Amino acid sequence: MNTQMSKLKYHHGQLKEKLLGAALDLLEQEGIANLSLRKLSKIVGVSHNAPYRHFSDKSELLACLVQIGFERLSAAIDAAGRENPDDVAQYLLDAGVAYIQIASRSPVLFQLMFGGLTVKEAKFTEVKAAANRAYDKLFKIIALGKTEGVFKTYDTTSMTLAAWALVHGVATLHNSGYLNDRAPSKKAPAEMNRLLPSMLLKGLLK
Amino acid sequence: MNTQMSKLKYHHGQLKEKLLGAALDLLEQEGIANLSLRKLSKIVGVSHNAPYRHFSDKSELLACLVQIGFERLSAAIDAAGRENPDDVAQYLLDAGVAYIQIASRSPVLFQLMFGGLTVKEAKFTEVKAAANRAYDKLFKIIALGKTEGVFKTYDTTSMTLAAWALVHGVATLHNSGYLNDRAPSKKAPAEMNRLLPSMLLKGLLK
C-alpha cells in the first residue's frame, strides 16, 4: 500500500551487529550460562538458524564479544590518560581504576574475557591482538615512568604484568562479591579501587 | 553364585562422593560448559536422574565443587606456612605462590570459584564460610608481619585484599594464557609466580 516494509525481509543487513548488541545485553542480564543463540534469534526477530550466516559457531560469537570487551578496555585506559597527563604515577593509578571500573560495568563480559574460552584458531589471533593492544597501553605507562626516573628499573614486562595482575585481581574480587564483603565499612569500594593499586605502586616507585 | 554383587544395586551409598569426584575430573577435562549431570551419571553408572537424590540442583553440585576448591586453597596455604616458619615476608610469598599453584593445578575449578556462580541461599553461607577461612589465613600472616614490625601499618584488611588481588590476578592471567605469552623468555613462569608478588611485597614492607 504505502511505504511499509515487505512482510518477508530477507535482507536486513544488520544482523551481525544486532546479534552482538543483543548478546552484550543478554549476557549481563542472564549470565553466561543462559545465553543461547536461539534466544538471541528470537530477540532480534529471525529464525533460530539465521545466526549461522554470520558466525560459524556459538563460540565465534562469544569470541567477538571478547574482542569488543578488550577494545572497550583499551578505550577506557586511553581516557584515563587524560586525567593527570603530567604525573605518570597518577596516570598508572587512573588506568588501573579505569580497568576496574570497566570490569564492574560489564562483569559477565569481563569474566568471559578471561574465562578460558577456547577460541577457534581463526578468531584467536584477532582476539589476542585486541588483548595485546590493551596490554601495550599499560606497558607504555610503565616504560614512561622508568624513563622519567619515577619508577624503579625492574624489567618492564614484569612490572606491567604485576600491575595488570593486581587490578585484574581487584576487579575479579569486586565482581565475585568477596571484596565488598570484606571492605572496611568506612571505606567505599570505590576508594578501595585506588587504595589497593597504590600499595603496589609504592613497591614500584623509586 | 559367589560373592559377586547383585546386579541391581539400589543402595551403593557413595553416590554423592562419586559424583563430586567424577565432576572434578570431568570439569578439568571438558571445561565448565561441557559438564553435564547426565554425563556424570553415565560415568558413575547410575541413571541420569539419580543425582537429584543428593543435589537439589545442578547448581548445588557446582557449589559443592567450589567449596572443595576453597578447602584445598586453605590446605595449600597452611602447607606453605611450614616452608619458612621464621620469616614472615617469605611466609607471605610462599602462601602467594601456593595460591597460584593451586589455581593452575585445577584451572577450571578455580574459574568456577570466582565465576559469579549464583549459589542458592542454603549453600551460599557454607561456600562463603569456606572462602572466608582461606582469606583469614592470609589475614593472619599480614597481621603477624605487622606485630613483628616487618610490615607497614596500613589497615590490615586492605593489605590482605591487595595481596589476595595480586596473586589472584597472576593466577588468572596465568590460566588464561596471557602471562605465559608475555613472560620474558628467560624467566620461567614459575619464577614470575614469585617475582610479581614480591613487587607488591616491597610496597608492604617497612
Next chain:
DNA sequence: ACCTGAACACCGTTCAAGT
C-alpha cells in the same frame, strides 16, 4: 530410601528447501 524410564521444554547444529 533409593533408583528407574518416560516425558517436557530447552539447547547447538545440520540440511534440504524456499525467495
Next chain:
DNA sequence: ACCTGAACACCGTTCAAGT
C-alpha cells in the same frame, strides 16, 4: 545471498512407578 522449518542428539528437570 539470505532466510526458513524439520530433524537430530543433547541438555536440566519433573514425576509416576518400581524395589
